[in-house]
Amino acid sequence: MKFSNGVKDGLPIGLGYFAVSFSFGIAGSKLLSWPLVTFISMTNLTSAGQFAGLQIMADAAGTFIEMAIATFFINLRYSLMAISLSQKVAPNFGTFKRLLLATGITDEIYALAVSRTEPVTARYFAGLMVLPYIGWSSGTLCGSVCGEILPAIVTNALGVALYGMFVAIVVPQMKAHRPTLIAVLIAIACSLAFKYVPALSGVTVGFAIIICALVASLIGAALFPVKDESEGEA
């Protein structure tokens, strides 16, 4: 598989990423100048992780260790995908190429790469990540610039887009898979408790998200083990 095949296959992902990262840019512009927001996207390439990271930066009590732990758990699924992808790559996809292209392991790029029947070559994978990377970075750039210019009523509305997309990822899985429904409801109940129960309100945003996700996922895994390695699509 050639580089150009990858570029072509990556186009729809790139377009989707532009839209998602536009709202990340909007959200980021409330806290940081546009070059700083854009640089987060250029170095991370992860939606949920960056968004949680932004919430921790925005929290006056947020700490570096909290950032490390939150990023670790939220992005832990990439390790699973990396393991899975390493079974599918062509023999000449060596260590150096892996180090160079590892950043391309996102939910969507991974899903597309492993769904191919042929082994994944380094050229194809590099091609696959080009447009998503450009889309993600340029979307953030446009969003953060617009966030500085547009009036609050418009940016508030656009800022909700990211939550809308989270809903669009979670709800279909809740509908299709009852254990996910239960795990998600546990996570929401836990998250509400951290916000509204006075005794718990001292916990910072990042740790609250970590604890909620850990508790709900551990309960889910203990009560309803999944059949195969069905990965998430966040």
Next chain:
Amino acid sequence: MIATQDYVVFLLVMAGVTYLLRAVPFVLLKGKLKSRFWRSFLAYVPYTVLAAMTVPAIFYATENKLSGACALVTAVLASLLGLGLVGVAAVACVTVLGVDGLMMLL
């Protein structure tokens, strides 16, 4: 606004952890994760994380709680009706614009 110095450390931590999570297993591990429990755990993580990040934060993302709450409801309905990522996001945006606009007029 946060201090540039803090931003740099936050960014390094974030980007470093994310990169290592991807690169280390990709380079080192060739086998399949054997534990069904941990595979299950990892399968649930994306959804529980997104849910915990959305509720209750969405209530505080807009001018008033009402528009955020309405956006959550319409987004869930739109998703149940089969709309995709961009469609659901658009419904949420329009809801906030409508509710906030209405509140300004009242």
